[in-house]
Ligand SMILES: NC(=O)C1=CN([C@@H]2O[C@H](COP(=O)(O)OP(=O)(O)OC[C@H]3O[C@@H](n4cnc5c(N)ncnc54)[C@H](OP(=O)(O)O)[C@@H]3O)[C@@H](O)[C@H]2O)C=CC1
Ligand SMILES: N[C@@H](CC=O)C(=O)O
């Protein structure tokens with residue numbers, strides 16, 4: 001039996017999907033059972049880098065999701081609308097969904113999965129988090145016997161590409177972002193990558209699968225990478241660290257009903273940590289579970305072929321499940337969470353901090369800083385004072401011991417009031 005696929009979007013990911021399906025030799029034996037019968041795009045005149053008959057390409061995407069012949073809709077147009085409405089219409093019409101759209105799933109997953117459950121259809125989303133890395137399948141299936149206590153990852157390829165180039169080559173932020181866009185890594189609006197929104201979307205999805213409760217996007221503490229400068233990268237190197245945009249989700253599994261800690265922010269990572277050597281567009285997710293211990297997945301987090309690999313895997317899974325159990329949903333492929341996780345406030349986080357401060361270069365500055373930190377129970381692990389930078393100003397870098405976020409922020413508020421302080425250009429958390 002042939003399964004008919006309606007493909008919404010023929011950009012970076014959509015074109016990658018077409019290329020795989022057009023060349024099935026040596027790949028999974030189910031691939032020849034799939035046929036892309038319709039492709040939906042915005043522009044009918046744009047040049048495409050895949051050979052596809054213009055007869056099946058349309059700009060009327062509603063006609064695809066309403067076509068009774070189509071079994072599976074692959075949504076790779078991105079953005080919230082019309083993607084969300086098209087997914088919901090397709091579900092209402094009894095079609096199975098494969099999507100790479102973390103923005104829609106992170107915001108409307110509740111509505112979409114509830115509708116899918118009612119209609120008895122699959123919504124598959126492997127490409128929506130960490131591109132080609134099969135981490136969603138691992139969380140839904142392979143790690144099902146574990147109680148997960150921590151999931152930490154580099155989940156955005158664009159920012160990892162930028163930070164790696166800044167670290168190794170001293171590359172310029174804007175120029176490197178433009179390259180990431182050209183390579184097809186960045187979102188249509190790259191502020192989603194740079195400001196951590198894309199990573200937060202992915203962490204909402206990954207954490208809900210890892211910890212068993214849905215996560216509201218607005219509950220995730222988020223910072224992007226705009227504040228990172230070559231000065232911070234230089235200090236990171238000097239102190240034996242690198243800087244990565246991390247998503248961190250953890251729960252104290254020894255305490256019943258303990259809240260979930262979940263945050264996305266640039267982080268100083270010691271060079272010996274498994275995530276420190278993940279460079280370029282590569283993503284990695286480190287999961288700690290009982291009884292497995294530590295497991296690390298890494299691979300390409302963005303790009304045409306890598307992301308299409310995940311999309312096609314989802315399509316194959318649906319087809320295999322339909323062949324095996326046509327009228328029932330395979331529970332290992334669904335998302336059945338009904339409750340929202342209780343999220344710990346960021347003020348409760350306990351972590352180390354790095355701060356780069358610019359002060360007036362005069363006697364007593366270090367004492368003032370030490371007093372302010374000490375008064376708020378913030379112990380320092382390292383302090384670096386550089387030569388006067390210019391015009392009577394000095395740069396001082398501190399790394400704290402493990403402290404509570406609340407105490408640290410109170411100390412910083414007190415330091416901002418010191419007459420000897422000029423500015424605090426960067427504050428980073430340290431892993
Ligand atoms: N690029 C990547 O590496 C990854 C992307 N993703 C996700 O995959 C999805 C697609 O990304 P990507 O392929 O990069 O995006 P592109 O911008 O390259 O492609 C989007 C495609 O959707 C079509 N499209 C967009 N809006 C509309 C609309 N309103 N009506 C009709 N067609 C529309 C475009 O048509 P036209 O070509 O005519 O303009 C284009 O073919 C996004 O959700 C993204 O987050 C996930 C993982 C990695
Ligand atoms: N823009 C995203 C694409 C994949 O999800 C990224 O850079 O990771």
Ligand code: NA
Nearest residue numbers: 126129131133
């Ligand atoms: Na993935």
